[in-house]
Amino acid sequence: MKNLTTEDIRTLSPYVPGKPVEELERELGITGSVKLASNENPLGPSPKAVEAMRGMLTGVNRYPDGAGHYLRAALSKKYAHPIEGIILGNGSNELLEIIVRTFLLEGEEAVMAAPSFVVYKMAAQASSRKSVVVPCVDGKHDLAAMADAINANTKLVFIANPNNPTGTMNTAAEFDAFMARVPEDVIVVMDEAYFEYATDPEYADSLKHLKAGRRLVILRTFSKAYGLAGLRIGYGLSTPELVDLMNRVRQPFNTNMLAQAAALAALGDSAHIENSVRVNEEGKKYLYAELGRLGIKYIPTHANFIYMEMDRAAGPLYDALLKKGVIVRPMGPTQLRVTIGLMDENRRFINALETII
Ligand SMILES: Cc1ncc(COP(=O)(O)O)c(C=O)c1O
Structure with a gap:
């Protein structure tokens, strides 16, 4: 038999995308969840x-x-x-x-x-x-x-x-x-x-x-x-x-x-970009303050997401947040990444996280 593919392709770990909201809600039978997992613009398109x-x-x-x-x-x-x-x-x-x-x-x-x-x-x-x-x-x-x-x-x-x-x-x-x-x-x-x-x-x-x-x-x-x-x-x-x-x-x-x-x-819609950056800056400020209050370590960001170093395993924390309808991204054994969202999405994330920890 010929090799079906190369050893490199056989051992490649597939890219794991952020879970779509629809999939989570179907799985858990919930509605109104927020996706802060893929660094998307929460304002939507221009x-x-x-x-x-x-x-x-x-x-x-x-x-x-x-x-x-x-x-x-x-x-x-x-x-x-x-x-x-x-x-x-x-x-x-x-x-x-x-x-x-x-x-x-x-x-x-x-x-x-x-x-x-x-x-x-x-x-x-x-x-x-x-x-x-x-x-x-x-x-x-x-x-x-x-x-x-x-x-x-x-x-x-x-x-x-x-x-x-x-x-x-x-x-x-x-x-x-x-x-x-x-x-x-x-x-x-x-x-x-x-x-x-x-x-x-x-x-x-x-x-x-x-x-x-x-x-x-x-x-x-x-x-x-x-x-x-x-x-x-x-x-x-x-x-x-x-x-x-x-x-x-x-x-x-x-x-x-x-x-x-x-x-x-x-x-051609520079106002939409300016608005998106402004919303991101506001969310960043809020999340920095709240993460600080909760004693969670994070790296200051130049993008639209925040990388957090947790004091516990990221997997169970990710699952617990999912059950509360908040989708973030586990990024390592104890690291989570959260996309900066609209203010009510950021609050949803902080409230869920605070309840869990
Ligand atoms: C650093 C970086 N490069 C590239 C991409 C790919 O983006 P896209 O293919 O949507 O343009 C991403 C998406 O998450 C990214 O974070």
Whole structure:
């Protein structure tokens, strides 16, 4: 018999997504639960995005624009970056896979941090490529240690800034020092899924390095602050050379018509982003105060979620919260991650947690 698949795929742990509200409510026979598990925008999508999709609905018998021209043109204008250096993905997640399949050749390695976004390692393993994992320090990417981990076989470095699940960020000074040590032929993937929430003035400026001609892929998404996670659309900013190669691997119609239209409209609704960031800041302030009152340790966040270090096993705590209709995310033996929600959702979480502990 032939092997059905590779050993690497056989031993791959599937990505565990946050539990959908509908599934939880069906299982427990409850209603009115809140999902604070997947770092989604609790305000929903921009009304302009919804309106734009409405206008497209009767046209879905046609294939979408495979080049995503209008959205890429708008992104090109927004970032003053050539349209040839912009690629759309079915979520930034798809771009992570395309990057691995396009650039990580046999015998080459990817450097990444832990804990960080698990898809980097999964994508490498699915292609039977080696990951070199560098531990975070206090939840934050140790960029000096990651630069140390680069060797002659290194092709890719994945950095999540802000990091998921810890919410930490790397500063411009740290990233500049890191880039000065990265060889020119190594591709740095700056995953900035939570970019819009990172308002700290020290936040690393990756675009500057791309504009200076470095081999960078900057990933951003419409799934988080833009509130379009269900549509699956994200984008990469890179050099025209790298984008041209990724386009050969990308499926011709990887982003759909509704997603392209909604993303384009959402991009023009800066008030919705400002409002989303403001609601996030308010929720953050409330949760910091309440977690402090409950004596729960957490890492200050630059994103729309908070990573908490509990004094007990996270699994039973997660289950107990579920039974109270609050979905969070267990992230390690004693770690939980909670998405910052609307104020009444944040209160639901704190009340449930306080009752349990
Ligand atoms: C750091 C990071 N990168 C990428 C993604 C993927 O986002 P999407 O595929 O929805 O754009 C996520 C989603 O949780 C994330 O946290």
